[in-house]
Structure formats: C-alpha cells, structure tokens
Amino acid sequence: MMLNNWKGLVPTLAVGAVVVLGVTGCSTGGSGGDGGGDAGGDTIKIGVLATSEGNLAFGMGEAKAAIAVAMEAIGGTVDGGEIGGKSIEIIYAGTDGTSGSAQTQVKKLVENDDVDIVFGPVSGDEGEAVVQYALTVPEVTFVNGSASPVGMTLEGAENFFRFHGDSAMWMGGLGDYAYDEKGYKKIYSIAEDYSFPYDNAGGFFSEFCAAGGEVNGNSWVPVGTTDYATIIAQIPADTDAVYVGLGGADAASFLSQAVTNGVDLPLVGGSIAVDTTALSGDANIASAAVGTITGGPVPGAGYDNPEWQPFVDAYVTQPDAFPSPSIFSILYYNSFQSLVLGLQEVDGDLSDGHAGLRDALGSLDWNSPTGQISMDENRQAIVDNFLIEVLDEGGTLVQKNISEASGVTQGTTVYDRFEGCP
Amino acid sequence: MDQFLLIALNGLTLAAVYFLVASGLTLIFGLMRVITMAHGTSYLLGGYIGYVIARETGNWLLGALGAAIAVGVLGLIIHQVLIRRFQDDDMRVALVTLGVSLIGTDLMLAVFGGTATQVAIPAAFQVGLPLPGLGSYPLIRLLILLVAVLVGVGLTLFINKTRYGSIVRAGVDDSQMTSATGVNVRVVFASIFFLGSALAGFAGVVGGTLFPLLPGQDGSYLLFSLVVVIVGGMGSVPGAAIGAALVGIVSQFALVYAPTYSLVLTFALMVVVLAIRPQGILGRRSAT
Amino acid sequence: MTAPETLVTPTATGRSRSLWARYSWIGWVVVLGLALLFPYVVDRPRFWLPNIGVRSLWLGIIAMSLVFLNRYVGLLSLAQVTIAGISAYGVGYVMVTLDQPFFIAIPVGITAGTVAGFLVALIAARTKAIYFLMITLALGQVFYSYASQAIEVTNARRGLAPIKKPDLEIINLNDITTFYFAALLAAVICFLLCRYVAASTFGMALQGIRDSPERMAALGYKVNRYRIAAITFSAFIASIGGVVLVFDRAQIDPDVVSLGSTLDVLVVAVIGGIGSLGGVFIGAIILTLLDNFAQDFTDRYMTLTGIVFILVLLFAPAGIAGIGAQVKRAFDRRRKNASDPGDDPQQEPTATQPTGEAITKGKQQ
Structure with missing residues (x-):
C-alpha cells in the first residue's frame, strides 16, 4: 500500500523543508569555519x-x-x-x-x-x-x-x-628493443578495448612497425574479460611473441590461463600488465610472466x-x-x-x-x-622511460631494469582501436 | 572444426562456473519465490574465504568446504534476521538483499583490497590433458566441468528422489498445505536458503580458482546468474544448466567472432529467449 | 494489500483528506520557495548549485520516473538510469558527433530515451514484477556494455565531450544559477506531469490494472497496452532527467549508465520513499550530501549507505517521505483516541496503509 495522493504530502514537504534548511544552515556554518584560502x-x-x-x-x-x-x-x-x-x-x-x-x-x-x-x-x-x-x-x-x-x-x-x-610514451623504446634485440618479427596483440590500451599499444606498435615488425592479429577484449582460453586459442602458430595490453585482474587472469593453457611464447607487456600490483596478487603466474619485456615509468631492479x-x-x-x-x-x-x-x-x-x-x-x-x-x-613532461624484463630469481619474480630511454617526448597522436599496425 | 570444438568446450567449462553460481539462486527461487540480490556477494565472499583457507592450510578442498559452510551460515543468518519476516514480499526481499550486497561489496573491499587474487591449486592440476582432436586442454577446466555435472546431478536427484526433496517440492506448490501435514516449512525454507548460499560460496572457490577474485566480480556474477536463470527458467535446476551452457557458449563464440560486442551478445541471448518464451526455456508458465 | 485499497481511499479518508488538501498548498509553496531561494542562501553557490542542487534535481527526476512506475503500475524498473543515459547519449551524439545545436539535440535525446523505454516495455511488460526487476537490470547492463564498446556511436569509454550548455542570448544556461532554475523548472514540470497523468482516466485505469489485472481485462481493458504506455511515459520522464544530467556533467560516458549509477537512483527512490513522487527529491538531497561529505567522517561510505537503505526498508518502507506520514498518523490516532475513541472503524485500516506496502507487489496475471 502506497502513500495515497494527498495524505502525507504536507508531512513530506515538512521533512523536505527541514532537510533543505539543514543543508543551507550547514553551508553557512561551513563558510564561517574555513575562511577561504585565497583571502587569507x-x-x-x-x-x-x-x-x-x-x-x-x-x-x-x-x-x-x-x-x-x-x-x-x-x-x-x-x-x-x-x-x-x-x-x-x-x-x-x-x-x-x-x-x-x-x-x-x-x-x-x-x-x-x-x-x-x-x-x-x-x-x-x-x-x-x-x-x-x-x-x-x-x-x-x-x-x-x-x-x-x-x-x-x-x-x-x-x-x-x-x-x-603519457601512456604512449610509456612504451618509448620498447618497440625497437623487441624488434632489434629480441628479434620478434610477428607479434599478436591482446589488449583491453578502451582508451588507455589504445594509446599504450599504439605507442608500442607504431615504433615496432616502423622498425619493420608485423602485427599478425589483434584481439580487443572488453575490460573485465576473465576467460582467455578462447582468445589464447586464436594466436597463430607462427607468432614470435604476444603483446599483453591488459591491466590488473585481466592481466593476472590472462597470465594464469597462459600457464594452464600451455602458452610458451614470450610476452610483451603493456605498462600495467606486470606492475607490482598485478604481481603482488599471489596468483600462480610465474612461469608465464618470466621473460616478459615491458616498458613504463617504473624502473626495475638494478636501476642506478x-x-x-x-x-x-x-x-x-x-x-x-x-x-x-x-x-x-x-x-x-x-x-x-x-x-x-x-x-x-x-x-x-x-x-x-x-x-x-x-x-x-x-x-x-x-x-x-x-x-x-x-x-x-x-x-607536458619530457621524461626517462624504462625497459624491463621479468626474471625469476630464486622463486620470486623480479622486474629487472634493461635500459632507459631518456628524454622521451610526447608524440601527440591520440590512438584509437586499430587493426594490424596503428 | 577443431577450433569450433575448442571454443565450444571452453564455453561449456565456463558454463560450469556459471551453473554452480546460478544453481543456488534458482534453488532459492524455486522454493521461496524470492530473488536474493546478494548472491554475487556470496560468490565473491566464498572465493575470498576459500582463498584464505587454501593459502593457510595449502588444502584446496578444505578451502572449498570452509567457504561453503561459512557463506551458507551467513546466508542463514541473513535469512533469519532480514528476510524471513517478509518472505512473501518478493520485491522487498530483492531490495533488502541489494542493500546487503552494497554493504558486502564495501566491506570486502576494506578487508581484501582492490588487487586481484586467485585460489591456489596444486601445480599438478595446472597441466594440459591431451584430448583427441584438440591437442592439449587444461585439466583444471575439465575438472571444474566434472564438478558442475556432479553437483547438477546431485541436486536434481536430491529434489526429485529424496523424501526431503518431495517436501521441498510440496512446499513450493502449497506451503500452508504442507505445514498442515506436520512438516515444519520454516525449517525447510531456512535449510534451502543455507544450501543456496553455500552453493554460491562453493562456486566462488571454484570460480576463484580459474578466474581472479576482485571487487566488481560480485556484480558480474549476480548478473550472469540472473541471466542464466532467466534464460533457463527460474526455479529449475536443469533449466539453470541449459541456461548456463547457452550463456557460456554464446559468450565464447562472441569473443572470437565479435569481441567488441561479446558482452552485449551474451545479454542479447536473454532478450531473444524472453521474446520467444517469456518464462525461460524450462520455466513453468506460472512464473511469468 | 487488498486490491481496491487505492480506489477506496478518497472516500474513506474524506474528512482528513479535505483537511490536508486545504493546507497542502502551503507545504508546496514552502518547498518551492526554499528551492527558489536556495541559490541565494547558500554561501558557495558554485559548489552547492551543481554538486547538490542540480545533481539532486536530475537524480530526483530519474528516481521519480521509477517511483511513478512502481506506484501506478506496480513495476520496479532498474532500467530508468539506462533510459536517461540513452537520452543523454542522444544529446551528446547530436551535439558532439553531428555538431548540431541544442534545440535539435534535446528533442532527439528525449525521443531516443522514450523509444528505448518503449522497447524495454515490449520485452518486459508481460512479466511479473520480480522478473521485471531482473530483466530491466540485465537490459541496463546490455546497454552499459554496448556504450563501453561502441566507438562509432558512444566513443566507448572516452565518451562524448564537451557538451556545452546552450546560450540563448537572454537566458544563458552557462550561468550556474540560471541552469539551476532551468533544472528546477524541468523537475516541477515532470512532477506536475506525473501527477496529471496519475489523476487522468488513464492513470485510474493503470491503478486498476495494478490492483487487479484480471478484473480490468474482463472489463475490456487491454492490460498490456496500458502497461506499455505507462512504461513509455515513465521513460519520457527519465529522458528529461537525462537531458538535465548531460548538460550538468558536460560530458557523457559509460559510467553514467553503470550498475553503480543504477543503484544510486534506486537508493534515492527507496530512501526518499518509493511510494511518493515528491519524496525522491529528499532522497536525492540526502544521497548527494552523503556523496560529498560522508568521506569527511568515514571511509566506509557505501556501508553507511547500505545500512541506511536496509533500515529504511525494514522500518520505514514508505521512505523518509513516509516518516512524515507515519508521524502524522500517530498524531491523528492520538487525537482521535482523545476525542472519540472507537469512532470510525474504517479509518484504522486506511490509516495503516502507507507503512504496509510502499513497495508495490507485482501480482499481475
């Protein structure tokens, strides 16, 4: 049984009035209290x-x-x-x-x-x-x-x-490193489907493709995707490495399923794929994460x-x-x-x-x-950027500093979802 | 073809988790005609409890058992304190349990934090099993599928073949009549609520083994279990199995062929079923 | 609980109703007066107007559409935020993507929201209340996932921005006080519209259908069409809320239609009083105040909200608005007992109504 049309209306309004009065009273009280930052x-x-x-x-x-x-x-x-x-x-x-x-x-x-x-x-x-x-x-x-x-x-x-x-700059130097030093020619990209991974992956692949690399497939998955078994099955056989543009739980999820699904390809991580926060959630992801290279504003161990x-x-x-x-x-x-x-x-x-x-x-x-x-x-800052490799040192995962790219400047390209190279 | 089979199998193993969560929901609805919106919260809480126990004892089974009992007892308390007195008012039960889930979400965030965790299993289970035509397939996913099938068969037998089950079914049809025959319907209600919550807690441990546990999963699993029971028909355990299988398979195929809209398509399945058969695939007409 | 309650009420409470009817306008004038004075009595209008004032107004309008459906149709919809969001996306798409002026964008937005509500109605109108709740919740998530992904239409997570408030030469809505008054006007119009529709023959038929669909069907009413029309109408109201929302936020992104936003509006409706069209604004003010200030004294703001939510459901199901009525009833009863105890046996059952079932039970079909 609901409130009937008219009964209870005035009491309603009375309560409303009290609330509104309370609000205004509260605000005047507030002004007396803090006095204003600029004025002082x-x-x-x-x-x-x-x-x-x-x-x-x-x-x-x-x-x-x-x-x-x-x-x-x-x-x-x-x-x-x-x-x-x-x-x-x-x-x-x-x-x-x-x-x-x-x-x-x-x-x-x-x-x-x-x-x-x-x-x-x-x-x-x-x-x-x-x-x-x-x-x-x-x-x-x-x-x-x-x-x-x-x-x-x-x-x-x-x-x-x-x-x-910015998130594209966080990949600065990694594309060249992956192509030249690691020798990856074909990379398959799995990334979350929103603006951060677009910029992040865009930063990486624009450099990687410019160096001569090839993207042999993109999977843009909705944020919050937890089941990667089917995505993993999509990775072509001739792939040299997998780019993991995932963060937080999605990254942890992917890594643990990469273990259970027996992925033995090396990984290239987006800037937040193997952050401390992802590794500290104690999922059993060591064997997948080891060997991953990644770039970002966080220096790894051994930074001098x-x-x-x-x-x-x-x-x-x-x-x-x-x-x-x-x-x-x-x-x-x-x-x-x-x-x-x-x-x-x-x-x-x-x-x-x-x-x-x-x-x-x-x-x-x-x-x-x-x-x-x-x-x-x-x-916008001009900064140093870090290239990192995840290593297993006596059972604990360590993010080892490989090198710094110094004086990385903003590229000013805002990336969108892309297929192949950006 | 291999690819097709593989995706289908992935869909089924994912469906196993969905089924475990949804079976508790459908069981409670089947008997009491109420929906508990705190079901996703039970899932996540169960996962966290299982995670803590498994980490401390190193025993996965103990974690699953502990989580089921703890969440079941909590569900029982919620039922006794908050729900029992207006059990006939389905809307109010839905809203009160929604309030419970608001609180649960916040408290779990305070206790377990925002980072993802996963229930640990022995490395021996983290291997691939060679399957004919498919190559290596993760053993753990097959085990979870097996667990879901066992639970599903067990629940169906329990409801259809045991004396207790017949009381439950009688209680569904006419609770006054049933209590007139000397059965304490209240105890039946309470025990079903315990069982439904315990199933959600158990599902949390199973799901938390395969997928990460983190804030927000409570909402997702509530939604998935709602979609599963709506598609399958509310109150029916076999219906939940069919609903879960459909949702799991559709979501996996969508992830391959239309990744951008995979979630949309998963939910669209529900719309299609509702348009054709409003009571769900195995639902009874009276439910609509 | 019994079918004819609402139809009985006007006669049963004839005496007290006339009393309240005579004075209710005073209450309205007071509230409206306070609302009009609000920009001039607060010390920091640039904070209070957008963060509390305007936000309460659009939260209230959207919650009002939910309350209208619950009260007159007996359906609790969790898709109202989604509908408001679709309307907001409509405005954003026309203004940002198509670069058209606001006077095209606003009708497009409202139409989009209303049509979306009509489609929801087609899918869900046949179902029972608890089903309706779950289906609208799930449909809302369909749109959320869509909005998060569809770059071509919604620009995915980045959303559409900036959505500039219109400047009409004489009336410049960029001025926050002017914008507040415009939002207030929208809220008043929506409120009066809901009241008007509820009191029309259409509204009467709706209430008849809510209480006894079989009887109304037997009388020749097309029950489903009435329900669809009512859901569409409430979508229209929610769409207006969406327009206010989108100009207030100056951008639209998927967070607007997330599960959290849906719960916000539900909390507003329940705390304010889910049977009262006006009460939603009290609920909205409480929520916005909590949102802005609760973290000054607690880290567990959501827990606090949840506890208030449950307490309201347990002890004052008619919401804060209903507490007024509860107090009044207690008062009436005491006065009545003092003057002539045992009089008017019919008064008692009607007087206890508002607490019993503020949340309308779905028992159609």
Missing part, C-alpha cells in the same frame, strides 16, 4: 584527488605515501607543512575511479574547500573529466596525479601540468640513479606501503615533488593568478628518482 593569503590549500573506492581503491594509500615522502623531506606531514613562510594545507578527496565521481569531488575541492591547487587524479577516465573542468576554472592550478591519456595535455588548458609521460634508492627507502616506511613503490606512488611522488619545487621557487607566492607559480612549473627541470624531468610547451 598565508595558507596554500592543495586538494588531492585519489581513488579510495573501486578496483583502484589502493590509489589513495599510494597517493598519501607519495605525498608524505615529499612533505616529510621539507619538514611537513601528509596533511601539510610550510613552504616559503606560507603554510600548506592538504585536503584529500576520494573517488571511485569514474569520471562522475571525479567531477563531483573536484568541484567539491575547488568550490567548497576553496583549494588553490588541485593535485590528481589517478585514472584516465577521471583525468579527461578533470581537464575539461580545469578549462572552466582558470584561476586554479592543476597538477596531474597519474592519469595518462595522451589527449589530456592537448586540450589547451593553460592551468594544467603533467609531470610524467642515486635519487632512486632514497625515495624507495622513504616510501617503504609509510603506512599501507607496498613492498616496493607502485606506478601510482612513483607518478604521484614525481608530480607532487615537482609542485613542491615550483612552490619553493616562488616562495609560495600565488599572486597574479598563480602567474609566477605557473612559469616556475612550466620551466621546471630536475633530477627525479626516475630521471630528468623537464617540460614542453604543452606543460
């Missing part, structure tokens, strides 16, 4: 977007670990500190990795928490939404977290900075940059840290440290619509734990 001028508010729900829920922990490492180095904490006499306040907003959630939270940070700088987000879907939003609030400065779609820095947002490579080890040491002391930094903590650290350097250069001066800070960020050039980071005219 002595506090710089940084709003951090990171994933706290969904499959990337560990993103928030990684972001906090990274930020804590950067802030503790200058005597601060994960919640703030001081730069150039200005106090830094860091506010965290959790998302679930979707664009809608990112839109809600970034608006909350900017409009309600009144942040001066937005730092984040994690996923590509979020990143594209945040860039669109950045275009509408030119007075706020945005520093990207780990979102890697190629197009993000091509939207013309003057207030948006990315201090790491003197900046690297201090970062790792500081990272592992953080609560919730993985045994070694994941792609997310590394990118968040490099990006946040870049922001800290920029703020230090201008002594925390945000006057004139952040003009000084933006100039400083746009011309930054520093030696990060993962190599030199400098900026191009699109406020």
Whole structure:
C-alpha cells in the first residue's frame, strides 16, 4: 500500500523543508569555519584527488605515501607543512575511479574547500573529466596525479601540468628493443578495448612497425574479460611473441590461463600488465610472466640513479606501503615533488593568478628518482622511460631494469582501436 | 572444426562456473519465490574465504568446504534476521538483499583490497590433458566441468528422489498445505536458503580458482546468474544448466567472432529467449 | 494489500483528506520557495548549485520516473538510469558527433530515451514484477556494455565531450544559477506531469490494472497496452532527467549508465520513499550530501549507505517521505483516541496503509 495522493504530502514537504534548511544552515556554518584560502593569503590549500573506492581503491594509500615522502623531506606531514613562510594545507578527496565521481569531488575541492591547487587524479577516465573542468576554472592550478591519456595535455588548458609521460610514451623504446634485440618479427596483440590500451599499444606498435615488425592479429577484449582460453586459442602458430595490453585482474587472469593453457611464447607487456600490483596478487603466474619485456615509468631492479634508492627507502616506511613503490606512488611522488619545487621557487607566492607559480612549473627541470624531468610547451613532461624484463630469481619474480630511454617526448597522436599496425 | 570444438568446450567449462553460481539462486527461487540480490556477494565472499583457507592450510578442498559452510551460515543468518519476516514480499526481499550486497561489496573491499587474487591449486592440476582432436586442454577446466555435472546431478536427484526433496517440492506448490501435514516449512525454507548460499560460496572457490577474485566480480556474477536463470527458467535446476551452457557458449563464440560486442551478445541471448518464451526455456508458465 | 485499497481511499479518508488538501498548498509553496531561494542562501553557490542542487534535481527526476512506475503500475524498473543515459547519449551524439545545436539535440535525446523505454516495455511488460526487476537490470547492463564498446556511436569509454550548455542570448544556461532554475523548472514540470497523468482516466485505469489485472481485462481493458504506455511515459520522464544530467556533467560516458549509477537512483527512490513522487527529491538531497561529505567522517561510505537503505526498508518502507506520514498518523490516532475513541472503524485500516506496502507487489496475471 502506497502513500495515497494527498495524505502525507504536507508531512513530506515538512521533512523536505527541514532537510533543505539543514543543508543551507550547514553551508553557512561551513563558510564561517574555513575562511577561504585565497583571502587569507598565508595558507596554500592543495586538494588531492585519489581513488579510495573501486578496483583502484589502493590509489589513495599510494597517493598519501607519495605525498608524505615529499612533505616529510621539507619538514611537513601528509596533511601539510610550510613552504616559503606560507603554510600548506592538504585536503584529500576520494573517488571511485569514474569520471562522475571525479567531477563531483573536484568541484567539491575547488568550490567548497576553496583549494588553490588541485593535485590528481589517478585514472584516465577521471583525468579527461578533470581537464575539461580545469578549462572552466582558470584561476586554479592543476597538477596531474597519474592519469595518462595522451589527449589530456592537448586540450589547451593553460592551468594544467603533467609531470610524467603519457601512456604512449610509456612504451618509448620498447618497440625497437623487441624488434632489434629480441628479434620478434610477428607479434599478436591482446589488449583491453578502451582508451588507455589504445594509446599504450599504439605507442608500442607504431615504433615496432616502423622498425619493420608485423602485427599478425589483434584481439580487443572488453575490460573485465576473465576467460582467455578462447582468445589464447586464436594466436597463430607462427607468432614470435604476444603483446599483453591488459591491466590488473585481466592481466593476472590472462597470465594464469597462459600457464594452464600451455602458452610458451614470450610476452610483451603493456605498462600495467606486470606492475607490482598485478604481481603482488599471489596468483600462480610465474612461469608465464618470466621473460616478459615491458616498458613504463617504473624502473626495475638494478636501476642506478642515486635519487632512486632514497625515495624507495622513504616510501617503504609509510603506512599501507607496498613492498616496493607502485606506478601510482612513483607518478604521484614525481608530480607532487615537482609542485613542491615550483612552490619553493616562488616562495609560495600565488599572486597574479598563480602567474609566477605557473612559469616556475612550466620551466621546471630536475633530477627525479626516475630521471630528468623537464617540460614542453604543452606543460607536458619530457621524461626517462624504462625497459624491463621479468626474471625469476630464486622463486620470486623480479622486474629487472634493461635500459632507459631518456628524454622521451610526447608524440601527440591520440590512438584509437586499430587493426594490424596503428 | 577443431577450433569450433575448442571454443565450444571452453564455453561449456565456463558454463560450469556459471551453473554452480546460478544453481543456488534458482534453488532459492524455486522454493521461496524470492530473488536474493546478494548472491554475487556470496560468490565473491566464498572465493575470498576459500582463498584464505587454501593459502593457510595449502588444502584446496578444505578451502572449498570452509567457504561453503561459512557463506551458507551467513546466508542463514541473513535469512533469519532480514528476510524471513517478509518472505512473501518478493520485491522487498530483492531490495533488502541489494542493500546487503552494497554493504558486502564495501566491506570486502576494506578487508581484501582492490588487487586481484586467485585460489591456489596444486601445480599438478595446472597441466594440459591431451584430448583427441584438440591437442592439449587444461585439466583444471575439465575438472571444474566434472564438478558442475556432479553437483547438477546431485541436486536434481536430491529434489526429485529424496523424501526431503518431495517436501521441498510440496512446499513450493502449497506451503500452508504442507505445514498442515506436520512438516515444519520454516525449517525447510531456512535449510534451502543455507544450501543456496553455500552453493554460491562453493562456486566462488571454484570460480576463484580459474578466474581472479576482485571487487566488481560480485556484480558480474549476480548478473550472469540472473541471466542464466532467466534464460533457463527460474526455479529449475536443469533449466539453470541449459541456461548456463547457452550463456557460456554464446559468450565464447562472441569473443572470437565479435569481441567488441561479446558482452552485449551474451545479454542479447536473454532478450531473444524472453521474446520467444517469456518464462525461460524450462520455466513453468506460472512464473511469468 | 487488498486490491481496491487505492480506489477506496478518497472516500474513506474524506474528512482528513479535505483537511490536508486545504493546507497542502502551503507545504508546496514552502518547498518551492526554499528551492527558489536556495541559490541565494547558500554561501558557495558554485559548489552547492551543481554538486547538490542540480545533481539532486536530475537524480530526483530519474528516481521519480521509477517511483511513478512502481506506484501506478506496480513495476520496479532498474532500467530508468539506462533510459536517461540513452537520452543523454542522444544529446551528446547530436551535439558532439553531428555538431548540431541544442534545440535539435534535446528533442532527439528525449525521443531516443522514450523509444528505448518503449522497447524495454515490449520485452518486459508481460512479466511479473520480480522478473521485471531482473530483466530491466540485465537490459541496463546490455546497454552499459554496448556504450563501453561502441566507438562509432558512444566513443566507448572516452565518451562524448564537451557538451556545452546552450546560450540563448537572454537566458544563458552557462550561468550556474540560471541552469539551476532551468533544472528546477524541468523537475516541477515532470512532477506536475506525473501527477496529471496519475489523476487522468488513464492513470485510474493503470491503478486498476495494478490492483487487479484480471478484473480490468474482463472489463475490456487491454492490460498490456496500458502497461506499455505507462512504461513509455515513465521513460519520457527519465529522458528529461537525462537531458538535465548531460548538460550538468558536460560530458557523457559509460559510467553514467553503470550498475553503480543504477543503484544510486534506486537508493534515492527507496530512501526518499518509493511510494511518493515528491519524496525522491529528499532522497536525492540526502544521497548527494552523503556523496560529498560522508568521506569527511568515514571511509566506509557505501556501508553507511547500505545500512541506511536496509533500515529504511525494514522500518520505514514508505521512505523518509513516509516518516512524515507515519508521524502524522500517530498524531491523528492520538487525537482521535482523545476525542472519540472507537469512532470510525474504517479509518484504522486506511490509516495503516502507507507503512504496509510502499513497495508495490507485482501480482499481475
């Protein structure tokens, strides 16, 4: 039995009125409390977007670990500190990795928490939404977290900075290596069917094909595909290697089924196929993963940059840290440290619509734990990229650093689903 | 031809997992005419429990058994606390169990995290078995198919041949009449709810051996089991088997011939069946 | 629970109804007044208007279409978000891919959503309520998978962007306050439309069919056609919600039609009161507030939502809106007992109605 037409309507409205009053009352209360970041001028508010729900829920922990490492180095904490006499306040907003959630939270940070700088987000879907939003609030400065779609820095947002490579750049150098050093002539591609793998695989295959390689088939599978038995059966007999443009669970799934289905071809991994996060889920994937070469912004074991080890040491002391930094903590650290350097250069001066800070960020050039980071005219970083091979060292999988491709620049091609070579 | 057979066999072995999950759902619906939307949650929770037990004890069977019992007991508690009092109100049961799944999803994320895990099996099972005409085929998939067939046959025999099964069937037809004959229908309801949940938990361990366990799988497996029981006909165990087989085979063929739309095609199967036979392939007319 | 309840009500509660009817407009004026004042009383309109105001409005409109179906047809549909999403994709496709202006895009979007609702109706209208729930859930996922993959139409996961709000010279919807009022207008129109349809002969026939399809069929009503028409109408309402949604978000991607979004709208409807067309907006405001602020005090926001959801179902099945009615009933009863105990035996059963079955049971056919 439902509410009847008229009875209960007024009480309904009364409750509604109370809620609305509560809302407005609540908001006025809020304004008294935080006083506004710009107005005071002595506090710089940084709003951090990171994933706290969904499959990337560990993103928030990684972001906090990274930020804590950067802030503790200058005597601060994960919640703030001081730069150039200005106090830094860091506010965290959790998302679930979707664009809608990112839109809600970034608006909350900017409009309600009144942040001066937005730092984040994690996923590509979020990143594209945040860039669109950045275009509408030119007075706020945005520093990207780990979102890697190629197009993000091509939207013309003057207030948006990315201090790491895009997903095509993450494959920089791997195509040549696979063709020249490994001698793979024909590669079969299995990749998830969305924008990240398009860019990632596009980056790899454009280089591989230019070197003379051939793509003898593409399987674009929906994200979340868990059964690869049939896909594996599609791989032609004369294939030299299989490109695995899968991430997270899909990658773990593929690898474990590659074991049970007896795939003995070498693998070429996309940037997130054999990340720490995929390997730490203790599926029995060793025999498939060993020998895989991959490229990405995460250096493997044996990387000799003197900046690297201090970062790792500081990272592992953080609560919730993985045994070694994941792609997310590394990118968040490099990006946040870049922001800290920029703020230090201008002594925390945000006057004139952040003009000084933006100039400083746009011309930054520093030696990060993962190599030199400098900026191009699109406020996109020029970075080092790493080629890695997965080795079995006494029963544990180790990602061994093969080489670095230094000074990798953005290719500015936004890839789409392709058949054969891109 | 080999290719065709191989895909079909892959479809059937995938269907085995779908059947194990859906059989619990269809069993509960068959007796109580309610749908539990927390069924996917039971699947994932079972998988996680099985994973933890198997990791600690190194014994897969113990993991499967523990998961089935734990999830079954949890299902029983949910039934007693949340569902029993408005068991006649199918919509409210659906919504309350949906609420349970919201909570379950969130808590499992808090406990087990967002990374994928898989239930470990002895390496001896991770081998290929030579099959005539197909070459080597993963042994584990064949074993899972065998388990599903055994469970399916067992359930069918249980319902059709045992005294308890006849009580269950009588309870479906007329619970008042059945209780008038001295049977405690409430106990029957509760035990079926236990069994249905336990099956989902067991399916989680089986599925979690073949595929990864991670947040989001609860939603997917709820959807797949709903599609399976809608296609096969709700309340029918053989129907669930047919539905699972169709869904599994269609999804595998779609993955080869139309990978982009493989999920769409899998669900489209349901639309086609509904258009031709709204009650599902083996469903009874009264169900619509 | 019994068939003729809703038909009986107007006479049974004649006295109290006239009382409420006399004063209900005051409540409406208050709520509408608050809604109109909202942009001027909040301290940070650029946060409150989009994040709470506009979002509550489109969530509410979509949830209202769900409530309409549940209340007047007795079907609980989980495809309403999908339909709104199809409408939003229609707008996005016309504006982004075809580069046409909004006055073509909006009708195309609404038509697309409404036609989609009609197709859902053709597939699902013959089924029983619980089946309808499952089928609409699954159909929603069909579209989600399609939207995630179909590069040519939906641009897959990247989605369609930017979808710019129209600027009509005099009325510039890019101004957030103006846009809020436009969304408010859409919500009010949808609400009045639902009320109008429910009170029409068509609406009466629907309620008759919901309560006793056999009898209505015997009277010569084409039961299925009525149901299909009602589902299509509710799809039309959801489509309007989709248009507001797409301009609010300025982009459309598959997340809009994901399972999570579907559950959001269901939570809104249930918490607000699944029998009350107006209550959905309370539910929507609660959800958006939780969404924005819950993580300030808890990491387990979904658990909190789930617990509230279950508690509402267990103890206040008519939702927050129904709590008002529950309080009023308790009040009435006390007053009645005080003045003339034992009077009016018919009052009691009708007075207890709203708690009993806010969620309409499907017992058609």
